[in-house]
Amino acid sequence: MAKQKVLLLGATGETGSSILNGLQESGNFDIEVLVRPASVNKPSVQKIQEQGIKTRCIDINESSDLVSVLSGIDILISAIGPHDLLQQKKLLQAAKSAGIKRIVPCAFITVAPPHGAMLLRDEKEEIYNDIKFLGIPYTIIDVGFWYQISFPSLPSGKIDYASLMPNNIIHDDGTAPNLLTDLRDVGRFVARIVCDDRTLNKYVYTYGDILSENEIYLIAEELSGEILKPTPMSNKQIEDAVAQAKTALSQDPQDPMKRISVYKSQYQHSKYVRKDNGPAYADYLGYLNARTLYPEFTPISFREYFAEVLAGKGKKPYASS
């Protein structure tokens, strides 16, 4: 069977890099990467080109002929950044006209309500609605939260090198179960999901482990031998943080850092107060479970990941681009 032709957007980001690796590992795809003219000379793009991956250089906001750009592509995967989500709109009519067989819009977040709980999710819903309006075959893939941003700091400080923002907060009573996926497994799941007929026009969630913060802390103590002293954060504090972040953003709607603060506080609210990011709510929302679909694939466990971090082999997300 001929390899399916995949075009990937956002290949140099954290999620995009994982997807690129996953697609390459699988060997099932003929991969091309869409690159902005402004990014062509970035080291991250050159690294991709050095791997022999073809790049298509296009500014999706400027191009007058996106249909040609997308022609011949079977699967369009977008891992575009959170500030550029709505740019995907420009691609959709072209994707339909070009006869794309499946679009995978930028999802890759926690399981959350389609509207009203997270600004980031609300914007994604706009894209999903546009896809459904056009009737383009699609798959939505959400991955929960990454292991890489789900571990506590240790009193010794020895794993802070791998932490985006070291902290040892426990939200509410620490019992909310959360879908967690190793960032490196995101692409391995994606490579399976995007060539699977069962996932066409469906939502799919992935996870390596489903853990509460209390369970994460127990694993961290057991593997490190250190005693953690968690800082509790009440639901009220989480709600206040959301309200403050929203107020700040409303005063300065174009500030990307203020937008990120809203995203972050709403993630916490959704994960720990609403307790959205678990299998029960995903099932309710109609998601398929990737672990049930691919029983032969064993993702990295949180325990394995944390042992790597303890051994100094972790990598801080967003450290290079």
Next chain:
Amino acid sequence: MAKQKVLLLGATGETGSSILNGLQESGNFDIEVLVRPASVNKPSVQKIQEQGIKTRCIDINESSDLVSVLSGIDILISAIGPHDLLQQKKLLQAAKSAGIKRIVPCAFITVAPPHGAMLLRDEKEEIYNDIKFLGIPYTIIDVGFWYQISFPSLPSGKIDYASLMPNNIIHDDGTAPNLLTDLRDVGRFVARIVCDDRTLNKYVYTYGDILSENEIYLIAEELSGEILKPTPMSNKQIEDAVAQAKTALSQDPQDPMKRISVYKSQYQHSKYVRKDNGPAYADYLGYLNARTLYPEFTPISFREYFAEVLAGKGKKPYASS
């Protein structure tokens, strides 16, 4: 097994009456009807009471204790009118607190995109999103278009008595297939769907027949022996009608008649230009097919319905309330 307790809103409307009949016919439900204080003395409400059906008299906009009103109810079905859709919001938190086992919000229209094609559908989506936000078990039931508003007038005028607005328009080339359900079967489908575990947290579409306008006209000519002279309406004319209706509504947003004009023109656009209201798009959107779920139930065919109308046994919708 104890009968499930159903509370029905909008029982005196066209859809609501059909649902009430369907629930009664099935014998599986302990039925109560929610009635506004302003409607208590209407003949249509008194007719319901005379059938021995319990009514709960509540203004959902005023009641301070909707949780008590909804307590003990297993299934809440809403067939509220199109102008009152957003009033359902007030019921949702109460439905959750009361532990309702399934909510069936007011859907009961054609299959259409969740957003952007029909104002009526967009408002329904708001309610569906609120339901999902709250995590209330739900079923969305869409029925396509009714036979009762899908037949052409005859040159003799002999069936105009049963027609809401006699016309013999053929939209575009008349080939778009449409899901059609006899209004009387809506409730029969609903009675099956709402007590079926397979339909929990799912969308379901019903139909008695799937017919294009050309096929409908052929049946009408064959059964009546008359020769129809259809008036063609181009896609451009349909699009213009939508634009005009929208402009009129924007100038007078509170005018219910102008709102209805938008609904009507957008129905035509969705059914005949976009061709949404067919099984392929319903499948794409993730709907279950009620005919596949209930193969033992034979709904009324369009042919049977039209023969009744020819025999003088039709009934104009919205003729009494």
